[in-house]
Amino acid sequence: MSTSALDNRNGVLWLDGEFVPWRDARLHVLTHGLHYGGSVFEGERVYEGRVFKLTEHTQRLHESAWELGYQIPFSLEELNEATLEVVHRQGISNGYVRPVAWRGSEHISVSSRGTSAHVAIAAWEWPHVFSVDAKTRGIRLCTSRWRRPSPESAPVRAKAASLYNICTLARDAADAAGFDDALLLDYRGYVAEATGANLFLVSGETLYTPTADCFLAGITRKAVLDLAGELGIQAIERHILPDELSGFDECFLTGTAYEIQPVRSIDESEYRVGKTTTAVMDAYSETVHSPYSQAT
Numbered sequence: 257m258s259t260s261a262l263d264n265r266n267g268v269l270w271l272d273g274e275f276v277p278w279r280d281a282r283l284h285v286l287t288h289g290l291h292y293g294g295s296v297f298e299g300e301r302v303y304e305g306r307v308f309k310l311t312e313h314t315q316r317l318h319e320s321a322w323e324l325g326y327q328i329p330f331s332l333e334e335l336n337e338a339t340l341e342v343v344h345r346q347g348i349s350n351g352y353v354r355p356v357a358w359r360g361s362e363h364i365s366v367s368s369r370g371t372s373a374h375v376a377i378a379a380w381e382w383p384h385v386f387s388v389d390a391k392t393r394g395i396r397l398c399t400s401r402w403r404r405p406s407p408e409s410a411p412v413r414a415k416a417a418s419l420y421n422i423c424t425l426a427r428d429a430a431d432a433a434g435f436d437d438a439l440l441l442d443y444r445g446y447v448a449e450a451t452g453a454n455l456f457l458v459s460g461e462t463l464y465t466p467t468a469d470c471f472l473a474g475i476t477r478k479a480v481l482d483l484a485g486e487l488g489i490q491a492i493e494r495h496i497l498p499d500e501l502s503g504f505d506e507c508f509l510t511g512t513a514y515e516i517q518p519v520r521s522i523d524e525s526e527y528r529v530g531k532t533t534t535a536v537m538d539a540y541s542e543t544v545h546s547p548y549s550q551a552t
Contacts, residue, residue: 268345275342288368302349307343314355319414352381385517459504463490465492467495474510506532
């Protein structure tokens with residue numbers, strides 16, 4: 257990823273139906289979404305110029321806005337077309353796309369009534385989140401004191417910016433302690449997810465992943481579950497207690513940015529990058545790079 261600041265780059269972004277110079281993409285400081293957390297977003301990967309599962313991501317962006325009580329003023333087809341054009345204009349071969357929607361600046365109040373909805377799409381080259389050798393060595397996680405909230409206290413089905421506050425706090429604390437990421441439990445004490453990725457664990461030849469009933473069930477998570485079926489790997493979704501973590505053999509994270517990221521330890525529990533993790537990584541890589549996959 258380029259070391260230049262994200263607000264100071266060449267190229268264009270798509271903003272409310274128009275392509276604008278990258279540095280000119282601005283919003284007002286009194287934007288409702290900035291003050292009250294009413295923004296939603298997506299993360300999408302580009303492989304060989306194709307956006308993987310673009311339609312699924314765009315659909316989820318619409319659904320996230322709906323969960324927060326507003327409607328995106330552009331259709332799924334319009335946003336898909338805009339995304340592909342941004343990728344083309346930016347010349348992205350292997351990179352990342354960030355669509356974001358937010359409420360406007362008509363007034364400042366906890367109430368969002370009467371505010372407009374806005375959308376922007378940016379794309380840039382971004383090969384890896386972690387170092388290249390992290391794919392073979394795995395990364396280290398620590399358990400955070402922050403927990404995923406219940407569905408009665410937060411819009412957990414939305415990919416909402418407001419839900420990532422605890423992720424930032426958890427990740428910063430993990431970084432300061434010398435770890436690569438943090439594991440969050442949920443409000444009941446079950447294992448939930450990492451700060452920006454879903455969790456998978458392996459015991460023997462069986463794959464396990466926490467039940468996504470209070471956190472986002474990622475699109476990459478679903479892709480891995482589908483691949484597991486194709487590979488003949490049994491996959492079980494169930495609640496997992498922290499005390500169980502030491503009983504698993506392998507562990508990995510999944511997400512658009514993380515792709516398939518092996519984990520070598522969570523606190524005192526250690527894991528190997530074994531054959532199941534490797535098989536899933538290889539199958540996922542083959543899928544996203546195939547011109548006949550669901551990439552668009």
